[in-house]
Amino acid sequence: MPVSPPRPKGPPLNALRAFEAAIRLGGFAPAADELCVTPGAISQHIKALEDWAEAPLFERRSQGVVPTDFGLSLAAPFATAFDAIGEAVRHLRSGAEHQTIHIAALPSVAQLWLSPRLPMIRTALAGHRLSVTALETPPNLGRELFDISIFLDTPTGQPGETILAEDRIFPVCSPEIAARLKSPEDLLAETWLYDAVWPDDWDRWLAQAAPGLKKKPNGPHFSLYTVALEETKHSAGILIGHAALVDSALKSGDLVAPFGEQVATGKALTVTVAPHQKSSKAVRQVLAMLGN
Amino acid sequence: MPVSPPRPKGPPLNALRAFEAAIRLGGFAPAADELCVTPGAISQHIKALEDWAEAPLFERRSQGVVPTDFGLSLAAPFATAFDAIGEAVRHLRSGAEHQTIHIAALPSVAQLWLSPRLPMIRTALAGHRLSVTALETPPNLGRELFDISIFLDTPTGQPGETILAEDRIFPVCSPEIAARLKSPEDLLAETWLYDAVWPDDWDRWLAQAAPGLKKKPNGPHFSLYTVALEETKHSAGILIGHAALVDSALKSGDLVAPFGEQVATGKALTVTVAPHQKSSKAVRQVLAMLGN
DNA sequence: AATTTCGCCCTAGAAAATCTAAGGGTAGAA
DNA sequence: TTCTACCCTTAGATTTTCTAGGGCGAAATT
Secondary structure, eight states, X not given: OOOOOOOOOOOOHHHHHHHHHHHHHTSHHHHHHHHTSOHHHHHHHHHHHHHHHTSOOEEEETTEEEEOHXXXXXXXXXXXXXXXXXHHHHHHHTXXXXXXXXXXXXXXXXXXXXXXXXXXXXXXXXXXXXXXXXXXXXXXXXXXXXXXXXXXXXXXXXXXXXXXEEEXXXXXXXXXXXXXXXXXXXXXXXXXXXXXXXXXXXXXXXHHHSTTOOOOOOSOEESSXXXXXXXXXXXXXXXXXXXXXXXXXXXXXXXXXXXXXXXXXXXXXXXXXOGGGTTOHHHHHHHHHHTO | OOOOXXXXXXXXXXXXXXXXXXXXXXXXXXXXXXXXXXXXXXHHHHHHHHHHHTSOOEEEETTEEEEOHHHHHTHHHHHHHHHHHHHHHHHHHTTSSSOEEEEEEOHHIIIIIIGGGHHHHHHHTTTOEEEEEEOSSOOOTTTSSOSEEEEEEOOOOOTTEEEEEEEEEEEEBOHHHHTTOSSGGGGGGSOEEEESSOTTHHHHHHHHXXXXXXXXXXXXXXXXXXXXXXXHHTTSOEEXXXXXXXXXXXXXXXXXXXXXXXXXXXXXXXXXXXXXXXXOHHHHHHHHHHTO
């Protein structure tokens, strides 16, 4: 029997991907985030790669890592390589029997803004499947398998980005509570509700709409805006509403805005199309339906 | 604490590599060979990929697999992608403190032809490391991490290929046995030794040098040509020698060629440089030293 | 000055991937 | 027909890969 001596192995592919993410995002923690693993996993991958290459790729500092010159010089070829992989994977996915459009959205946006619009989209796109994933942070559309992302964030101005509406905030509460509120000063006697993602909402609104008004934050914090909103409907307190998210509750009368003053946050409800999907008919159809 | 819902995962990278190899080489078995795993591993990777993509990539036939049209359409993008990965990995490897030149060679070539030339190369390339790997089949230089390959095979005419010497074969034996051999007919009384890789050597030589001479193969087979040659030196029988491989044994007088007639096999001792290394100074230096 | 925060490292154990070995089926050869 | 040679599949074992929990050191905050 012929002896087949072991061929020298290339580096593990997953380690390469970890490195690519780490060098692109500038740290292990964000890379771990993108790859949905713990930073420890990234750390191990990078170490394995450094052992394989016999060259240091990152310099470990106390509060993060800094790429070595050599590591930095690898950023471009690896970015190119994984772009190519992504492209190939997209081809692969395009062969599925039912095409699926993958939408990424902030949990609150998905539930409060996107959800009411989905039935319309679903019927218009018969034959396509629709997938909505709630994400805390916007995905990298060039790398990840999403076609469309919808977030309430500061616009970045990258290509494919469309601003649907400026973000404006103002207090909202149940009609019951609203009856007690004549002027902003009356707010001091009420419970204020907070969202964990936007803890500064109250400060921002007060600063512009009622300067001088101050109150120690004492109300409950909610990790999901939807839950906070639900509590607000039940008269648990007053919440700072984001125009796009409370719109339907205002229309239905479940909530009211006791004070007219709306404050712009500099953020916007932004929809972004993945670069490779700009020409897809179905995606553009979805985009058109989101735009109104 | 914020909930981070699971992002839709991309396909496993290793499965992509398995697919790329399978589609390029036209079957699971050769792909398994290139990746140094069993065909079962490839089979599983492909199945995982087909499940992920929800599309069949290969049609299973009784004696092998045939790519589907869709699978075939993915060949190009995946080839491109893994070329890019290879390129990036080469960059990565170039950062090692000690540069290493990786040579792949047929085991017999490595031991009998290359080995005597290595000291010279080693001294000329101080500061470089040299790695020699014995391989039964020539590696894909575009994909694998070898810089130079040296094989005794039919020239393919691909770029980077240099023919060092035509392959010629003829019987060799110890001087002791040679004394008994006056004419080719005397061979019939002797033990014939066979190499497992080139079992047809005897037939080929006989057909041209001594037509009509026939003998039932009865001698031992050796999986390593080097072992066969060693046995030949110990008068265990007569072996068909390949010019490039028995040269030094003939020069030293350990073996002799009892009959002058040399037969060309159509093969050649061929050295091939990896496409990406053609401009490397060290590699060209090695090449020059192999050429004489 | 003390404390908190942040990001990475380390290790042991757990989870998941990946592999091998044995099995089974088909085509062509004897 | 039976044998042989291929090639692919499947079940179980192995190895890789990941997570959790505990630390460390420097910068930012109190």
